[in-house]
Amino acid sequence: xEPLSTFQVILKxxxxxxxxxxxxxxxxxxxxxxxxxxxxxxxxFDSPIGMIGFALVMFxxxxxxxxxxxxxxxxxxxxxxxxxxxxxxxxxxxxxxxxGEYAWYLLGGDNLARDVFSRVIKGSWIVxxxxxxxxxxAFMVGITLGLPAAYYGGKLDTVISxxxxxxxxxxxxxxFYLLVTPEIVETGLPSYMAMCLFVFPLIFLFLLLNSxxxxxxxxxxxxxxxxxxxxxxxxFSLISDKGTPVSFMPSWLDLFDxxxxxxxxxxxxxxxxxxxxxxxxxxxALDIKTRDxxxxxxxxxxxxxxxxxxxxxxxxxxxxxxxxxxxIGYTTILLGTLGFFGLGMPPESPDWGSTINEGRKLLSIYLxxxxxPAIALLxxxxxxxxxxxxxxxxSLKD
Amino acid sequence: MAFFLLRRLGxxxxxxxxxxxxxxxxxxxxxxxxKLAKTQGNFRMTDEAVNxxxxxxxxxxxxxxxxxxxxxxxPSHRDTDDEGKVTGRCxxxxxxxxxxxxxxxxxxGNWGYSTVxxxxxxxxxxxxxxxxxxxxxxxxMLMVPGALILGVLAGMRxxxxxxxxxxxxxxxxxxxxxxxxxxxFIAIFSSSAVGLKWFKGTATSAMEDANLENFLLPVxxxxxxxxxxxxxxxxxxxxxxxxxxxxxxxxxxxxxFPNIVMKHALRNALIAxxxxxxxxxxxxxxxxxxxETIFNYKGFGWTLVQAAGNNDIELLMAVSVVSVxxxxxxxxxxxxxxxxxxxxxxxx
Numbered sequence: 001x002e003p004l005s006t007f008q009v010i011l012k013x014x015x016x017x018x019x020x021x022x023x024x025x026x027x028x029x030x031x032x033x034x035x036x037x038x039x040x041x042x043x044x045f046d047s048p049i050g051m052i053g054f055a056l057v058m059f060x061x062x063x064x065x066x067x068x069x070x071x072x073x074x075x076x077x078x079x080x081x082x083x084x085x086x087x088x089x090x091x092x093x094x095x096x097x098x099x100g101e102y103a104w105y106l107l108g109g110d111n112l113a114r115d116v117f118s119r120v121i122k123g124s125w126i127v128x129x130x131x132x133x134x135x136x137x138a139f140m141v142g143i144t145l146g147l148p149a150a151y152y153g154g155k156l157d158t159v160i161s162x163x164x165x166x167x168x169x170x171x172x173x174x175x176f177y178l179l180v181t182p183e184i185v186e187t188g189l190p191s192y193m194a195m196c197l198f199v200f201p202l203i204f205l206f207l208l209l210n211s212x213x214x215x216x217x218x219x220x221x222x223x224x225x226x227x228x229x230x231x232x233x234x235x236f237s238l239i240s241d242k243g244t245p246v247s248f249m250p251s252w253l254d255l256f257d258x259x260x261x262x263x264x265x266x267x268x269x270x271x272x273x274x275x276x277x278x279x280x281x282x283x284x285a286l287d288i289k290t291r292d293x294x295x296x297x298x299x300x301x302x303x304x305x306x307x308x309x310x311x312x313x314x315x316x317x318x319x320x321x322x323x324x325x326x327x328i329g330y331t332t333i334l335l336g337t338l339g340f341f342g343l344g345m346p347p348e349s350p351d352w353g354s355t356i357n358e359g360r361k362l363l364s365i366y367l368x369x370x371x372x373p374a375i376a377l378l379x380x381x382x383x384x385x386x387x388x389x390x391x392x393x394x395s396l397k398d
Numbered sequence: 399m400a401f402f403l404l405r406r407l408g409x410x411x412x413x414x415x416x417x418x419x420x421x422x423x424x425x426x427x428x429x430x431x432x433k434l435a436k437t438q439g440n441f442r443m444t445d446e447a448v449n450x451x452x453x454x455x456x457x458x459x460x461x462x463x464x465x466x467x468x469x470x471x472x473p474s475h476r477d478t479d480d481e482g483k484v485t486g487r488c489x490x491x492x493x494x495x496x497x498x499x500x501x502x503x504x505x506x507g508n509w510g511y512s513t514v515x516x517x518x519x520x521x522x523x524x525x526x527x528x529x530x531x532x533x534x535x536x537x538x539m540l541m542v543p544g545a546l547i548l549g550v551l552a553g554m555r556x557x558x559x560x561x562x563x564x565x566x567x568x569x570x571x572x573x574x575x576x577x578x579x580x581x582x583f584i585a586i587f588s589s590s591a592v593g594l595k596w597f598k599g600t601a602t603s604a605m606e607d608a609n610l611e612n613f614l615l616p617v618x619x620x621x622x623x624x625x626x627x628x629x630x631x632x633x634x635x636x637x638x639x640x641x642x643x644x645x646x647x648x649x650x651x652x653x654x655f656p657n658i659v660m661k662h663a664l665r666n667a668l669i670a671x672x673x674x675x676x677x678x679x680x681x682x683x684x685x686x687x688x689x690e691t692i693f694n695y696k697g698f699g700w701t702l703v704q705a706a707g708n709n710d711i712e713l714l715m716a717v718s719v720v721s722v723x724x725x726x727x728x729x730x731x732x733x734x735x736x737x738x739x740x741x742x743x744x745x746x
Contacts, residue, residue, distance in 0.1 A: 049566070162409075166416055169729075171680065171721045173687045173699075174714075177706035178421065183429035333575040340577045340688065341703070353577070360581050360692065364589045364599055371585060374578045382573035389569060 004091030004104055013106055013117070016073055020062045027058055040321070043394040050390015056383025060124050060376070068125025075102035076115035078122035078350045085109035087366050090116075110355070110369035111362055119350040120372045126351040127380065130262070131331040134269040135324060138331075140201040141270065142277025147308040149278070150285035161282070164275035172272055173337070179268045180261075180343040190264040195239050197270050202231045211306040238263075265344040269334055273327060280323055284316040291315075318395040322388045329384035336377050352377045406733070410726045414719070421718045422465050425711045431457050434709050438513060453477075456487070468510070468715065470503020487511075504719070510712030514704055519716045522701060527720065529605055530686055530697035533616065536608075537682070541621035541628070542675060548625070549632020549671065554659050556637040565633060571626025576685045580619040580692040587615065601693040616693040620685040624678050628671055635670040639663045669739045676732030680725045 004012065014021075035042035044050040067073040076082070082105075084095035090108040094101060107116040145164075149157040167175075179190060205227055213220035237256055240249040241263065258266070288294065289312060297307045339345050339353020347354075352373040359370025424430070435451040436443050443451070452458050456467070456475030466472035467487070476486035487510070488502040502508040509519035552564035574582075586592055588599035597615050604613040639645065640663055648658050687699035694700075698717070705713040 162413075166413055169413055169680070169722055169725045170417060170420075171683050171687075171702075171718070171725070173684055174421070174702060174706065174718055174721065177703075178424040181430075183433055183709070184424065184427065186429045187427050189424075189427070329573065336575060336577060337684070337688065341691075356577055356581055360577075360584070363581065363584050365591060367585045367589060367591045370581050374581050378574055378578050381575070382570055385569045385573045386566075389565075 003089075003093060004106075006091070009091045009104075009106055012104070016075065016106075017063070019066055019072060020059060023062045023066075024055065024058055028055070040391065040395060043397070044387075044390055047390040047393055049386050050394065053383045053386025053388070053390055056379050057387055060380045060383070061128055063121055064124040064128035067121035068129070073121050074118040075104075075106060076118045078114065078118045079348055080115075081113040082109070082115075083113065085115075086113040087111055087362070087369070088113075089366075090368050107372050108366075108368040110358065111366075116355075116369055116372055119355055120352070120376050122350040123352045123355060123373060124376065124380075126349070127332055127335060127377075130266060130269070130335060131328050134266055135273065135328045135331050137197065137201065137266075137270045138273035138277050138327070139320070139324065140204045141197060141274035142281050143313065144200050144204045144207070145274075146278040146281030147285050147312065148304075150282045151289055151304060151308050151312070157282075160278070164278045167271070167275045168279075172334070173341070175272065176268055176338060176341070176343055179271075180264050180338065185261075185264055190267045191239065191241070193271060194263060194267045197267060197274070198235055198238055202228065202235055205231060207305050208309050211303055211309055214303075259346075261344045261346055265335065265338055268338075268344075269331055272334065273331060277323070277327070280319070281316065284319060285312050288312045288315050322392045322395070325384050325388035325391060329381040329388075332377065332381050332384070403734075406730055410730065413726060414722050417722045418715060418719055419465060421715060422468065422711075423461060425709060425714055426457070426461060426464060430709045434513065434711065437708060466503075468503050468712075470501050470505035470508070472503075473500040474502055509716045512705075512710050512713040514708045514710045514713065519713050522713065523698075523716050523720060526696070526698045526701045529695070530690070530699065532608065533613075533620070533686065533690075533695065533697060534682065536613065536617045537620045537624075540617055541625045544621065545625040545628035545675075546632055546668070546671065548629035550636050550659065550664065550667065552629070553633035553636025553667065554640060554663070556640065561633070565630070568626040568629040568633070571622050572630070573626075574623065576619050576623055576688040577692065579622055580615070580689060583615050583619060584692070599693070601695040605696060616689045616695060619692075620682065620689050623685055624682060628674050628678065631674040632667065632671040636663065636667040639667045642666075669736065672739060673732045673736050676728045676735065679728040680721075683721055683724070 031038065031042065032045050035045045044054060063073060082095060085092065085105055086109055088105055088109045090106060092105050092108060094103050094105060105115050105117070107120070110116055110119070145160050149160045178184065179193075184190065206224065209224055209227060210220065213223060233253075236249055237253075238258065241258060285308070294307060294311055297311050302311075335351065336353035336356070339349070339351045339355075340357045342354065342357060345351055345354050355373040356370055356377070359366075359373070363370055431452055432448055434457075435448045439447065439451055449458075454477050456464070456477065459467075459475060463472060467474045474487040476484055476489070478484050486498070488500065488508070489498040499506065507520075509523070511517075512519050512522055515522050548564055548568055552561045552568070555561055583597075584599045587594050587597045589595075596611075598612040599615070601612050601616045604616075645658060645663055648662050649655075653662070683699070686697065687702055689695070690697050690699035691703060698720070701713070702717050702721075704710070705717055
């Protein structure tokens with residue numbers, strides 16, 4: 001079979017991504033039709049920059065979801081090696097292709113003869129899974145600590161701020177090198193850190209619901225039992241993993257096991273991000289706590305946590321949403337850094353950082369294994385930054 | 399002012415001690431020590447051999463004691479082997495055990511001995527820091543003026559077409575981490591696949607003799623990532639200054655636009671970027687590590703990777719001391735400079 005020309009490669013890729021285009025078109029059509037009813041999200045579609053950012057982000061989310069769990073877009077096994085395809089240029093026909101197999105390596109083969117195109121798509125699922133979730137956890141930690149630090153001030157503030165600055169003064173890469181090595185994982189340190197960090201979302205949820213509904217015990221008690229029950233179950237399933245020192249759940253009760261390396265990466269990314277979130281939340285809360293409606297709530301005799309979580313927090317949402325988008329982008333960069341230094345991820349993992357690192361070794365001769373993941377990471381982070389910029393612009397308008 | 403400085407210095411000292419203790423703790427965890435023993439001896443060492451190695455070198459003492467020895471407030475560990483020969487941290491090769499000083503931590507100026515490079519740590523750090531200093535100097539020379547020009551041009555007419563395009567440019571810069579832009583630059587400018595071959599893809603030769611051909615790519619790679627962020631801060635602060643009352647007055651008086659920007663707005667607009675530039679130093683360290691790895695420039699960042707990858711405890715401790723001090727000192731400078739630039743703020 002003839003090798004494909006550049007134009008044909010692009011055409012084939014666009015064709016394979018058809019479901020993504022349909023999905024994108026549907027999301028945009030729906031959002032633009034109902035944009036007046038969608039609040040801040042709808043206003044995003046008034047700003048061209050925000051729309052471009054949103055399109056880039058949604059593109060990767062759709063690619064990740066369709067390529068990852070649904071297994072749709074990938075043309076070959078991301079880990080499978082085909083002999084004779086080592087370092088082949090984009091558009092090379094598959095050596096000895098059988099019936100039903102996709103006949104080309106659209107973006108070529110890497111130095112282990114794996115399909116670059118499929119690896120980029122599989123890699124996007126790793127990023128799209130970890131980055132937003134890790135950011136959510138970092139926000140829960142940052143909010144749960146930042147609000148009381150600002151609201152109560154005094155010694156509490158000094159202590160937590162000192163700890164946050166301590167982590168912030170740590171060079172990130174050094175921290176990663178210290179946390180994400182097999183030797184440290186063996187000691188169980190990351191598992192203990194996971195126990196500490198992942199308890200914060202539970203505390204957050206408990207405080208959030210309890211402060212709102214504590215005047216209505218009939219509603220609150222069953223609600224809290226339900227939410228915390230599910231939460232605790234998830235928490236214990238998350239932290240209890242076979243093969244780590246923290247393994248206490250019987251396997252029939254353990255909902256899921258996070259593959260060893262992923263949990264460590266997750267923990268260290270949350271750990272690095274939460275002090276910055278803490279500082280932002282603290283700064284915003286310090287500003288808002290002097291407002292009249294906070295004083296009004298205090299006069300009404302509301303509890304401290306009610307004021308923090310239901311009066312102050314909702315009013316910090318604008319900057320926090322913007323920072324959330326930026327931080328997902330930053331987390332993506334961090335994940336790439338980890339992969340780039342070969343920390344945490346299994347060596348054959350298709351995540352973008354590892355792939356870039358592998359590809360760069362042969363960069364002077366073969367460009368194609370390193371460039372697609374690099375461009376993928378670039379576009380996703382760019383999309384998130386543009387989205388954040390669009391959101392900021394639109395939220396400042398009113 | 400003096401009180402403020404003293405308090406800040408005190409906090410800095412506590413922070414530095416806490417951080418180095420954390421690094422010390424992590425590098426002295428048992429699996430790490432075991433790895434160290436095996437890389438020092440051989441990889442098929444039995445557990446007993448590992449333990450006796452650790453004991454001989456004083457690694458089995460309590461953590462606080464080891465940390466005290468490293469600092470230099472406790473007498474350092476000595477070991478007498480079967481033939482009565484005394485070895486220890488303080489005893490340099492060729493030195494008599496009786497003559498050797500009892501304390502030799504960093505307070506005495508002894509940073510220890512690197513197990514990877516087989517050299518005293520202070521020599522390695524000095525040499526590598528000088529190389530990274532050269533890199534950082536050129537990064538700063540490129541990044542700071544570039545970012546300020548970008549930011550001022552974008553911020554002086556908010557919402558204009560220049561503003562839009564320059565802002566988008568700086569957003570794209572912040573969205574390109576060093577390992578992406580470095581790879582892209584090497585691919586475009588130095589690979590034989592594209593064929594431009596304007597620059598070299600490695601900066602190893604730049605360690606002795608830096609020139610445009612082998613040094614530009616690493617410098618640009620680090621500078622671009624930081625530049626976008628500083629430019630955005632400059633733009634925001636410039637845009638804010640341009641809407642203020644005294645600028646409007648100047649315009650109504652008929653001062654020409656270049657004059658307003660250069661003479662009236664610029665100084666006030668540069669306060670915020672100054673802080674940001676200072677706070678960029680810790681992030682630049684990240685970039686340095688990545689770029690030195692990509693371009694194989696054997697500076698401080700490269701040393702960090704080597705030390706961390708091989709659990710070279712004393713080198714790693716020195717690396718973290720240096721980087722923590724850099725971070726803390728730049729924070730202090732940024733705070734003090736902020737007060738000097740902006741007289742409206744008083745130290746409390």
